[in-house]
Amino acid sequence: MDGVHDMGGMDGFGKVEAEPNEPAFHAPWEGRVLAMQRAMGYAGAWPIDASRFAQERLPPQVYLTVSYYQRWTLAMERNVIERGYADADELSAGRALRRGKLIARKLSPDVVKQGMTRGSFYRQAQAAARFKPGDRVRTKNIHPMTHTRLPRYARGRLGAVERVHGCHAFPDAVAIDKGDNPQWLYTVVFEGKELWGPEADPTVKISIDAFEPYLDPA
Amino acid sequence: MAQHDDHHEHGSELSETQLRVRALETVLTEKGYIDPAALDLIIEAYETKVGPHIGARIVAKAWHDPAFKRTLLDDGSKAVSALGHENRVGDHLVVVENTPALHNMVVCTLCSCYPWEVLGLPPVWYKSAPYRSRAVKDPRGVLADFGIKLPANTEIRVWDSTAETRFLVLPMRPAGTEGWSEERLTQLVTRDAMIGTGLAKRPEAVA
Numbered sequence: 001m002d003g004v005h006d007m008g009g010m011d012g013f014g015k016v017e018a019e020p021n022e023p024a025f026h027a028p029w030e031g032r033v034l035a036m037q038r039a040m041g042y043a044g045a046w047p048i049d050a051s052r053f054a055q056e057r058l059p060p061q062v063y064l065t066v067s068y069y070q071r072w073t074l075a076m077e078r079n080v081i082e083r084g085y086a087d088a089d090e091l092s093a094g095r096a097l098r099r100g101k102l103i104a105r106k107l108s109p110d111v112v113k114q115g116m117t118r119g120s121f122y123r124q125a126q127a128a129a130r131f132k133p134g135d136r137v138r139t140k141n142i143h144p145m146t147h148t149r150l151p152r153y154a155r156g157r158l159g160a161v162e163r164v165h166g167c168h169a170f171p172d173a174v175a176i177d178k179g180d181n182p183q184w185l186y187t188v189v190f191e192g193k194e195l196w197g198p199e200a201d202p203t204v205k206i207s208i209d210a211f212e213p214y215l216d217p218a
Numbered sequence: 219m220a221q222h223d224d225h226h227e228h229g230s231e232l233s234e235t236q237l238r239v240r241a242l243e244t245v246l247t248e249k250g251y252i253d254p255a256a257l258d259l260i261i262e263a264y265e266t267k268v269g270p271h272i273g274a275r276i277v278a279k280a281w282h283d284p285a286f287k288r289t290l291l292d293d294g295s296k297a298v299s300a301l302g303h304e305n306r307v308g309d310h311l312v313v314v315e316n317t318p319a320l321h322n323m324v325v326c327t328l329c330s331c332y333p334w335e336v337l338g339l340p341p342v343w344y345k346s347a348p349y350r351s352r353a354v355k356d357p358r359g360v361l362a363d364f365g366i367k368l369p370a371n372t373e374i375r376v377w378d379s380t381a382e383t384r385f386l387v388l389p390m391r392p393a394g395t396e397g398w399s400e401e402r403l404t405q406l407v408t409r410d411a412m413i414g415t416g417l418a419k420r421p422e423a424v425a
Contacts, residue, residue: 008327008354008378013347016363018410022341024265029239034264034339035257036243043251052329068330068345070235076242086245094241100249107252112259116268118308118335121382149380151327153354165310165383185381196355204374206354209381 001145002152004060009153009196030069037072042115044104046079049175053147054078123182125167130212131186135161138218139188139210147175150214154206157194158218162207163187170211184212269338273386274407275400276301276336277418280313281391282400291315294386298336307335308384314377315388316414321368323360323414324377324385325353331379333386337409344413354378364415387414394421 007013025031041048054075055063063071080086090097107115131137141156142148149171165185173181189207192200246252276298280287290297294311311333314322326332327350332340343349352360357374361367368374377385389411395403398421405424410416 006328007347007351008325010347010351013351016343016346016348016352016360016415018341018343018364024339025261026342027236029236031261031264032239032243032257035260036246036252038260039252039256040246045251055329064347068342073235073239073242077238080242080246085251086249090245091238091241094237094244096245096248100251103251106250107256109253109255109259112256112263115256116260116263118310118382120309122309149328151378151380153327154378163312165312165381168382171381185383187377187383189375201356201358201374203371204357204376206376206378208378209383211381 001056001147002143003056004063005056006152008151025069033069033072033076037076038115039107040076040079040085042105042107042111045085046083047174049147049171050079050177051075052171053175054082056147121168122166123169123180125184126182129164129167129184131161131164131184131215131217133161133163136218137161137186137188137210137215139214140216142214144172146172148172148214150210151208153195154188154190154208154210157190159188159190159194159207161186162189165209168211170213172211172213186210186212186215188215264339268334270336270407270409270412271404272338273333273336273409273412274404276313276386277388277407277412278400278403280388281395281403282398287388291388307333308382310383311336311386312383313386313388314375316390318372318390320373320375321414322375322377322385322387323353323357324379324387325350326379327351327354328378328380331382331384333384335384336386337412341409361415364410366415366417387412389416389418392418392420 055071058074077091081088085101137159139150139155139157167182168185169180170183173179187207188210189205192204195206247254280290290313294313295307295309298307298311316322330340330345332344354376357376379385392406406419408416411418
């Protein structure tokens with residue numbers, strides 16, 4: 001969806017300000033949110049793409065004003081409720097009022113290490129890769145109302161395939177519970193001027209990782 | 219940008235968030251989905267075990283051992299997993315090398331994708347609107363915010379992490395470090411150098 005989360009190339013947000021000696025968390029609740037997200041992921045409650053999509057669906061004025069882990073909290077509440085893991089009245093009450101759903105597995109202290117290792121996103125290829133390194137491609141001009149990983153600044157643009165990363169679960173499908181729909185994944189490189197016009201810095205190139213359905217031959 | 223300032227400036231919002239997070243944890247625990255003791259261990263790991271020191275060891279080894287560097291650039295996940303650290307990395311780590319002619323910088327414009335296993339949690343600035351918006355359009359301006367000025371003819375390559383691939387920058391080894399041990403080299407490797415918003419420290423900075 002064309003939301004404010006898709007920030008590449010926007011102006012007006014100001015300088016990047018680094019915080020010296022930044023702690024891992026700025027408040028204990030941030031760590032709890034992150035760890036709950038990990039635990040619910042391990043439980044198979046929802047995929048990471050659904051977490052991202054829930055954040056993208058926050059009203060833009062909320063997305064831009066709350067902190068990073070507040071966004072995670074709001075997105076988690078949404079997934080918990082929408083997917084039937086708890087009801088809104090339970091989150092309001094701060095206690096369970098009904099029995100829980102069955103989950104695939106539970107992150108217990110003895111398996112935390114496994115729970116912290118990222119899963120693989122490789123999937124069995126359904127067809128041969130359509131592109132190879134060096135191929136010229138044009139990204140599609142798409143504007144789905146749902147989750148996509150093709151950023152706005154790189155739509156309808158001419159680029160070159162640089163790397164082939166194998167066949168991966170397709171976030172656009174996974175986020176809306178349409179299965180893995182495996183797709184080939186490529187690093188596609190663009191000249192700065194192709195994205196930002198003739199005045200762009202000629203020494204800059206930008207790449208995205210693009211799933212095959214985002215690309216046409218050019 | 220003041221994402222973290224919220225915690226200081228708006229006490230009432232903070233306490234509302236605290237209450238919501240506590241409610242979530244209580245409900246999810248009572249429902250049988252999560253175990254608070256496991257959450258404690260995850261938090262402890264991110265506070266004490268997983269961080270840029272892991273990436274720094276990988277970089278120092280690549281500087282020190284040309285054969286390892288070749289395998290690292292060829293297949294980051296495989297090379298790092300073969301080290302047998304307790305930190306297993308997922309399948310999708312890609313390491314990109316800085317040279318005098320090419321400087322790499324990593325961003326996630328759509329959310330906050332970052333190589334957690336080798337760098338720990340991303341800093342607030344990496345997840346902030348200023349960085350996410352500008353890195354792909356004005357990388358030299360972003361580098362200036364970090365006090366870095368590259369030669370005008372150095373090519374800059376910005377990697378937008380739009381899939382599950384995760385990128386780690388292999389910074390240039392500073393001159394004047396010939397004969398240094400791998401251990402000593404690790405001191406030169408900063409987190410920002412491995413994101414591409416910084417350079418490795420000069421040897422005199424750690425002498």
